[in-house]
Amino acid sequence: MSIQEEGNQRRGDGANPIRDAIAVFVSSGRRPTLKSIAEITGLGVTTVSRALKDAPDLAIGTKDKVQEVAHQIGYRPDRAGVRLRTGKTNVISLILNPHDEVTGYGTSVILGITQALQDTSMHLVVTPHFLSGDVMDPVRYVVETGAADGIIMSRTTPMDPRIRFLLEQRFPFVCHGRTELATPHPYVDFDNKAFAEIGAARLIERGRKRLGLIWPPNHLTFHHHMKRGFLNSLDGSGAEFINMPGLDLDTSPHAIREGLAALCKRGEAPDGLLCGGEISALAAMAGFRDAGLEIGRDVDVIAKQTSTIFEHIVPPIDTIAEDLTETGVQLGRALLRQLMNPDDETVMQSLQPPETRWRT
Amino acid sequence: MSIQEEGNQRRGDGANPIRDAIAVFVSSGRRPTLKSIAEITGLGVTTVSRALKDAPDLAIGTKDKVQEVAHQIGYRPDRAGVRLRTGKTNVISLILNPHDEVTGYGTSVILGITQALQDTSMHLVVTPHFLSGDVMDPVRYVVETGAADGIIMSRTTPMDPRIRFLLEQRFPFVCHGRTELATPHPYVDFDNKAFAEIGAARLIERGRKRLGLIWPPNHLTFHHHMKRGFLNSLDGSGAEFINMPGLDLDTSPHAIREGLAALCKRGEAPDGLLCGGEISALAAMAGFRDAGLEIGRDVDVIAKQTSTIFEHIVPPIDTIAEDLTETGVQLGRALLRQLMNPDDETVMQSLQPPETRWRT
DNA sequence: TGGGAAATCTGTAACGTTACAGTTTTGCTT
DNA sequence: AAGCAAAACTGTAACGTTACAGATTTCCCA
Numbered sequence: 001m002s003i004q005e006e007g008n009q010r011r012g013d014g015a016n017p018i019r020d021a022i023a024v025f026v027s028s029g030r031r032p033t034l035k036s037i038a039e040i041t042g043l044g045v046t047t048v049s050r051a052l053k054d055a056p057d058l059a060i061g062t063k064d065k066v067q068e069v070a071h072q073i074g075y076r077p078d079r080a081g082v083r084l085r086t087g088k089t090n091v092i093s094l095i096l097n098p099h100d101e102v103t104g105y106g107t108s109v110i111l112g113i114t115q116a117l118q119d120t121s122m123h124l125v126v127t128p129h130f131l132s133g134d135v136m137d138p139v140r141y142v143v144e145t146g147a148a149d150g151i152i153m154s155r156t157t158p159m160d161p162r163i164r165f166l167l168e169q170r171f172p173f174v175c176h177g178r179t180e181l182a183t184p185h186p187y188v189d190f191d192n193k194a195f196a197e198i199g200a201a202r203l204i205e206r207g208r209k210r211l212g213l214i215w216p217p218n219h220l221t222f223h224h225h226m227k228r229g230f231l232n233s234l235d236g237s238g239a240e241f242i243n244m245p246g247l248d249l250d251t252s253p254h255a256i257r258e259g260l261a262a263l264c265k266r267g268e269a270p271d272g273l274l275c276g277g278e279i280s281a282l283a284a285m286a287g288f289r290d291a292g293l294e295i296g297r298d299v300d301v302i303a304k305q306t307s308t309i310f311e312h313i314v315p316p317i318d319t320i321a322e323d324l325t326e327t328g329v330q331l332g333r334a335l336l337r338q339l340m341n342p343d344d345e346t347v348m349q350s351l352q353p354p355e356t357r358w359r360t
Numbered sequence: 361m362s363i364q365e366e367g368n369q370r371r372g373d374g375a376n377p378i379r380d381a382i383a384v385f386v387s388s389g390r391r392p393t394l395k396s397i398a399e400i401t402g403l404g405v406t407t408v409s410r411a412l413k414d415a416p417d418l419a420i421g422t423k424d425k426v427q428e429v430a431h432q433i434g435y436r437p438d439r440a441g442v443r444l445r446t447g448k449t450n451v452i453s454l455i456l457n458p459h460d461e462v463t464g465y466g467t468s469v470i471l472g473i474t475q476a477l478q479d480t481s482m483h484l485v486v487t488p489h490f491l492s493g494d495v496m497d498p499v500r501y502v503v504e505t506g507a508a509d510g511i512i513m514s515r516t517t518p519m520d521p522r523i524r525f526l527l528e529q530r531f532p533f534v535c536h537g538r539t540e541l542a543t544p545h546p547y548v549d550f551d552n553k554a555f556a557e558i559g560a561a562r563l564i565e566r567g568r569k570r571l572g573l574i575w576p577p578n579h580l581t582f583h584h585h586m587k588r589g590f591l592n593s594l595d596g597s598g599a600e601f602i603n604m605p606g607l608d609l610d611t612s613p614h615a616i617r618e619g620l621a622a623l624c625k626r627g628e629a630p631d632g633l634l635c636g637g638e639i640s641a642l643a644a645m646a647g648f649r650d651a652g653l654e655i656g657r658d659v660d661v662i663a664k665q666t667s668t669i670f671e672h673i674v675p676p677i678d679t680i681a682e683d684l685t686e687t688g689v690q691l692g693r694a695l696l697r698q699l700m701n702p703d704d705e706t707v708m709q710s711l712q713p714p715e716t717r718w719r720t
Numbered sequence: 721t722g723g724g725a726a727a728t729c730t731g732t733a734a735c736g737t738t739a740c741a742g743t744t745t746t747g748c749t750t
Numbered sequence: 751a752a753g754c755a756a757a758a759c760t761g762t763a764a765c766g767t768t769a770c771a772g773a774t775t776t777c778c779c780a
Contacts, residue, residue, distance in 0.1 A: 057758065096474070111466075
């Protein structure tokens with residue numbers, strides 16, 4: 001039953017006590033709570049709480065009335081009240097790594113997550129991991145203080161202690177990246193094996209014989225994924241794998257540039273390079289140029305693309321794209337699903353496909 | 361008085377009731393609260409609360425004892441409890457704009473803010489502003505629901521309604537960018553006037569006569585700052601200002617590229633271009649190239665630099681750097697200061713200086 | 721040896737919410 | 751009309767914290 005239907009509809013005659021009570025309340029400027037609604041409707045606070053939750057043992061009319069009033073006065077549950085009573089924080093914690101700064105990794109993923117969280121009562125809090133500290137610190141902080149209902153993190157290692165810990169604590173999480181742990185756990189990952197396979201195949205197809213890979217540092221799981229894919233394509237192709245110790249995606253762009261130029265001068269450089277990051281690819285290309293090599297003629301470079309910059313770089317090079325915003329959306333959704341169905345044991349795992357952008 | 365000093369120090373003889381109580385509590389696995397400490401020490405909950413706040417009317421010994429026990433059992437105030445009681449959320453809300461995605465703007469600023477918030481009980485929550493919605497939506501949401509104690513936002517306009525609203529509500533905030541409102545308000549801004557002045561002067565010095573500027577869309581305050589600086593340097597220099605309608609920093613990189621190439625073909629393009637963003641600069645350079653012009657010979661481009669990519673781009677061009685992480689730190693500090701000294705009326709305002717990176 | 725002030729400590733209530741264990745009302749059957 | 755079950759509603763307590771007003775103890779001075 002709507003407020004309009006109940007009682008007299010003509011305005012100003014005071015025959016609709018609820019409408020009048022709403023007017024009085026709104027003009028009072030107080031923050032709407034369950035108590036406000038209870039006072040306005042003449043119901044008990046408990047009833048109001050349950051009506052807003054659509055509990056089964058309340059009259060339809062009551063629920064409608066309560067919901068209507070709640071809407072009218074702009075009621076929103078107080079997060080602190082709910083949190084104190086239920087222990088639910090309605091917060092998701094994103095653990096942000098300082099390495100993510102360089103690549104702009106963060107913003108895309110964050111926007112994806114917020115997209116997934118839209119129309120939800122979840123808030124996203126960024127919990128930084130400072131380089132100086134233990135990787136476990138932020139995770140432990142969130143679990144111990146109950147700062148969030150779930151965690152999203154990246155840069156997983158094969159035996160990731162954070163994931164072991166979270167599984168043990170049965171604390172909800174999703175990670176961007178996989179592990180080699182026996183227990184299955186939720187993740188969203190880019191198919192770095194396919195990425196490397198496709199990239200290497202492309203270099204071979206273009207006649208390159210000495211193939212190099214700028215991959216993640218080897219303690220990260222996706223180092224191994226990339227390696228496997230890369231070597232798969234190399235296998236039996238007649239091309240050779242050129243190892244470049246000390247050059248990985250965590251190496252500073254300058255060091256990559258100089259390292260590559262040095263390799264060129266010693267004749268030890270690859271003539272085909274697959275690069276797991278944008279900035280690293282730019283730095284590597286600069287290194288080749290510094291050594292007098294021409295990209296596209298003397299050497300080919302293929303980069304993982306996560307932004308639009310490579311569409312405007314000369315010379316245009318082939319790239320293979322990873323959609324980080326979509327990754328964020330997936331991460332958010334996977335975590336939400338866990339939080340909303342706590343006893344559903346399904347483990348959400350998804351692999352994002354690489355997208356080739358051949359330009360040459 | 362430390363726990364060690366009080367009573368017998370020999371272990372296991374049960375003569376130190378506090379140490380024993382701590383042991384019992386810790387092994388119980390319960391979350392430490394004021395009540396836990398009260399039970400362990402035999403004090404009242406109120407006393408414990410006040411002891412941890414270093415209240416003036418408690419005995420030194422009591423405070424020490426309480427703090428020691430709190431430390432031992434790993435007590436951390438429950439955020440929900442504090443929030444419910446005091447209304448203080450200990451949260452700072454960063455309003456993130458989808459435009460920030462492209463540039464990686466977000467991550468640097470976020471890391472800067474988290475740095476400023478380190479060793480503080482503040483959490484950082486990201487409140488997205490979706491393009492579809494009103495700019496006021498996120499701000500109103502935070503204020504109305506009391507989701508945070510303070511707000512950080514960017515992309516200010518001269519008569520920014522968000523800032524008007526926050527000033528009116530006396531709600532703490534800092535913005536990245538200024539306004540033209542009469543009431544002074546806290547901000548951290550990059551000196552875009554100096555940026556444009558320096559950039560234009562440099563182009564003139566290199567003999568360019570037809571100067572273009574890729575600036576923010578004109579509803580944003582820093583559009584006008586850039587314009588002023590740019591025209592300042594042009595004034596009396598003999599160089600001409602080339603307006604490029606439809607090309608600004610919110611234009612898609614592709615459109616910038618095509619727009620610029622088109623201008624070149626019609627002979628209406630600038631021969632010196634100052635560009636307020638990295639990606640836009642790359643796109644503009646690509647546009648020039650598409651039209652057959654050579655950068656550094658036929659035309660000069662100077663870009664605002666916010667990452668390291670331009671250090672590896674060919675041809676190397678002059679850039680003027682803005683340090684976004686430092687901006688984040690400043691934003692965080694400015695807001696913290698407001699929150700910690702609510703009655704200090706000082707308005708924190710700071711201008712970040714441009715840093716030239718001449719490479720040619 | 722009072723008396724009273726200063727020092728130290730504490731109980732109560734409240735913030736907004738919800739689980740739980742009721743209570744009251746309604747409607748139906750006999 | 752009595753009895754009883756189902757439907758609809760509600761009061762109490764608790765989550766952890768702190769403001770407030772009050773209680774107890776200690777100490778010093780006359």
